[in-house]
Amino acid sequence: MRKEFAAAIERIAQEDDKIVFITGDLGYNALESVVDVLGPRFINAGVAEQNMVGVAAGMAYRGYKVFCYSIAPFAVYRCLEQFRNDVCLHKMPVFLVGNGGGYGYGIMGSTHHAIEDLACLSSLQNVNTYIPAFADEVSPMLDQIVAEARPAYLRLGAGGKTPDDAERIGTFKHIVHSHDSIGTVVALGPVAGHVLTALQDELLTGQFDVYTATNLPLDVPNELAHRWAGKPLLVVEEHVSIGGLAQQLSVQLLTKGAVPSHFTSLSAQGYPNGLYGDQQYHQQLSGLDPANIAHHLSSLLIAG
Amino acid sequence: MTTKPIDIQSLRGQLRLRLLGLYNQAHAGHIGCSLSCIDLMIATLILRKRPQDTFLLSKGHAAAALYACLNYLGDISDDELATYYKNGTTLPAHPAPNQHKGIPFATGSLGHGLPIGVGIAHAGKLLGDDSRVYVLMSDGETNEGTTWEAAHFALQHKLDNLAVLIDKNGLQGFGRTADVFGDTADVRIWETMGFETIEVDGHDVEAVLAGLDNFQASGTGKPKLVIAHTVKGKGVSYMENRLEWHYLPMTPAQYEQACADVSALFPVSLPA
Numbered sequence: 001m002r003k004e005f006a007a008a009i010e011r012i013a014q015e016d017d018k019i020v021f022i023t024g025d026l027g028y029n030a031l032e033s034v035v036d037v038l039g040p041r042f043i044n045a046g047v048a049e050q051n052m053v054g055v056a057a058g059m060a061y062r063g064y065k066v067f068c069y070s071i072a073p074f075a076v077y078r079c080l081e082q083f084r085n086d087v088c089l090h091k092m093p094v095f096l097v098g099n100g101g102g103y104g105y106g107i108m109g110s111t112h113h114a115i116e117d118l119a120c121l122s123s124l125q126n127v128n129t130y131i132p133a134f135a136d137e138v139s140p141m142l143d144q145i146v147a148e149a150r151p152a153y154l155r156l157g158a159g160g161k162t163p164d165d166a167e168r169i170g171t172f173k174h175i176v177h178s179h180d181s182i183g184t185v186v187a188l189g190p191v192a193g194h195v196l197t198a199l200q201d202e203l204l205t206g207q208f209d210v211y212t213a214t215n216l217p218l219d220v221p222n223e224l225a226h227r228w229a230g231k232p233l234l235v236v237e238e239h240v241s242i243g244g245l246a247q248q249l250s251v252q253l254l255t256k257g258a259v260p261s262h263f264t265s266l267s268a269q270g271y272p273n274g275l276y277g278d279q280q281y282h283q284q285l286s287g288l289d290p291a292n293i294a295h296h297l298s299s300l301l302i303a304g
Numbered sequence: 305m306t307t308k309p310i311d312i313q314s315l316r317g318q319l320r321l322r323l324l325g326l327y328n329q330a331h332a333g334h335i336g337c338s339l340s341c342i343d344l345m346i347a348t349l350i351l352r353k354r355p356q357d358t359f360l361l362s363k364g365h366a367a368a369a370l371y372a373c374l375n376y377l378g379d380i381s382d383d384e385l386a387t388y389y390k391n392g393t394t395l396p397a398h399p400a401p402n403q404h405k406g407i408p409f410a411t412g413s414l415g416h417g418l419p420i421g422v423g424i425a426h427a428g429k430l431l432g433d434d435s436r437v438y439v440l441m442s443d444g445e446t447n448e449g450t451t452w453e454a455a456h457f458a459l460q461h462k463l464d465n466l467a468v469l470i471d472k473n474g475l476q477g478f479g480r481t482a483d484v485f486g487d488t489a490d491v492r493i494w495e496t497m498g499f500e501t502i503e504v505d506g507h508d509v510e511a512v513l514a515g516l517d518n519f520q521a522s523g524t525g526k527p528k529l530v531i532a533h534t535v536k537g538k539g540v541s542y543m544e545n546r547l548e549w550h551y552l553p554m555t556p557a558q559y560e561q562a563c564a565d566v567s568a569l570f571p572v573s574l575p576a
Contacts, residue, residue: 020430040430046460051419051453058423061358061408062431081413082450086420089401089410 001135001156002030002099008139009067010037012146017041019146020059024049024070026099031069053079056094057086065093065146071105072098072114072155080120083151088124093149096121101131101155101189102238102268106278113282115268117155118188119243122216127151133173133192133212134162141214157238159190169211170219176210183232183300184260185210188245191238191288198294207301208234218248225258232300233260238288241267262303264296305354312509315346315376317570320539321563322372328559330389332397335562336537336549338369340506341440341471344532345373347512348438348469349406356435358408358424362417363442363471364398370407371395379406415448417441418468422454425466425527436520440469443489444476451488458527459498467519467528468499471506473536475547491531499529506532539566 010033013019021034022043035042045052049070056066068075075098076083087094098114105112122129130141130152138156145152167174175192176185176199185208187195192212199205233253235246246265253259269286276282283289287296319342327335341363349359350373361370371388374380380395387393394403398412409420421439428435445451458466470489474481481487495501502515512532519528536550537543540562554562 043426045457046453048453048457050415050450051422051457054416054419054450054454055423055426055457057409058420058425059427059430061420061424062427064427064430082416082419085410085413086416091402 001132001138001159004135004138005097005142005156006030006034008142009034012142013038013041016065016146018064020064020066022052022056022066022068024052024068024074026070049074049078050082053082053094054086057082057090057092060087060092060094065095065149067095067097069097069099071112072101072117073112076114076117076120076153083121084124088126088151091126091150095145095152095154097154097156099156101157102191103279103282104157106282107276109276110271114155115238115270116240116243117153118216118239121153122248123243127153129153129155129216131155131189131214131216132157132159133187133189133214134159136162137214155189157190160193163196169224170221171213171215172211172220172224173214174209174211176208178206178209181209181231182207183234184208184228185234185236185297186213186245186249187211188213188237188239191236191283194283194288194290194293195236197290198297201294204294204297204301208297213245213249216245216248218252220249220252220256222256225253225256228253228260229258230261232262232264232303234264234266234296234300236266236288236293237268238283239268240270241265262300264300266293266296305350305352310351312346313570314572315350316343316509317566317572319346319369319372319376320566320570321572322375323368324559324562324566326368326372326385326388328554331553332368332389333551333553334365334368334397335552335554336543336546337363337442338366339538339540339543340473340534340536341366342369342372343507343509343538344440344469344471344512345369347509347516348440349373350377351509351513352516353438356433357437358421358435359438359440360409360411360417360421361399361440362411362421363414363440363445364411367395367397367399370399374404374406377406380404414442414445415450418454419450421466422458422463425458425463426461428465429461429463436465436467438467438469440471442476443470443472443474443481444484446470446488447476447485455494455497455499462525463527464523464525467516467530469530469532471534472531473534475536475545475550477550479547489531491529494529498526500524500526501529501531503531503533506534507538539569541565
């Protein structure tokens, strides 16, 4: 998604002279043309993420709309207090961008993974998080982030193309429509692609409706909650379940009295064996791979 | 910046009595911290800050001094000031967000004001205006790593519209700064880094003003630093240079003594 991200930033910055882009010394082989387009509005703040976010808040105070870019864990964890106090409490238009959400940085190791980022950020006041599942969602999400001009976090990963006929409902996108579906899958981020792969199994095709959650905190329209009630619901996310999609969704559904017949959560499990590998390796360990998703869907088929 | 004719000595006493009154009615601590930096606020916030400038109290625990100054400037009404520290106030022990024009950012967690101030100063450069930014920090606060991140950013971007004031009273949360973490507010560190620096008596308002005015005339392209040598609890005999007055509230007798000390030291000419 970095290519789509850079192209969109260039476009938006050309349209709006109040856009500033700050990087925490990252962007090699991705942001070079952004540097050229933004000129003095592109700032390399060095390896100093806390200051980067404080500076962004100060610039936003003077009328700028400021992107702060880094690898996802560095953009979120190191400067969480700056984002909370200096940005969110003041509703400043400062937008964190974390590249490589989830296990995206794979063999780079646990320091480079962000599997608790959405729990941290979506629990803050006045912030919206954006989690594209597909690369073509990045550009319109950036337009929305700039238009809303409030604290935001964009979690980038590696995704394909949004399925045709996708339909937006609240903070969800209905990406697979099935008549007489026996259950529902809600996925967060690019791991939605694994759900689509799992559904290519001929026993599963046409049996499930699939949605992506595009933002946290969630906005679950009543109509959607009740559409899911009484049927099996599988939640798939490359994020820990605590504070993530599964937990936030279950609270909303229970609050609305829209109870699924079965609720299954597939989520990031951290580092259960203490061993490290690429993104697929970690997804598999957490049961987020297409085969395991298909296995759970088959179980729901029986349960449903 | 006020345009009223000012009797500085009288104002130093008047605002001290005001903040002592606030702490007394609230039975609150951080009195020594406010008395340490109130003279720096008189110089910057009251006497030098223009409408296009920004003042940030990074050492948010001196909020009562800030509130007293903003009340003097008319930004906080007497009625609002009377709610200090009470339930339902916009004036808690540390400055709150989005409540008063004179308080651009909530502070209280140390090490936040300088990065924000640097961002405001950099925005001023990018916008091409003549705005200035004053950031008032404590010496203990310079323990925070963000101090050094922000300082290097300010140097790299030649933010000569930024003036950092360090209230150097030599005491921090649980000891003397020299004993806790070394002297991270040592002027030589900042000078070596490339800041344009001055050291002044932080209670000599005229000296602070002269230093600031000299900065403005210098045009060096360097960010500015004022090391202000101060006394925690300045003006109240039993509080001066005592760590406990970071925390303690006053008894009624202590309040009476504090007011007597201040009145003796700074003759207050009350408005007619």
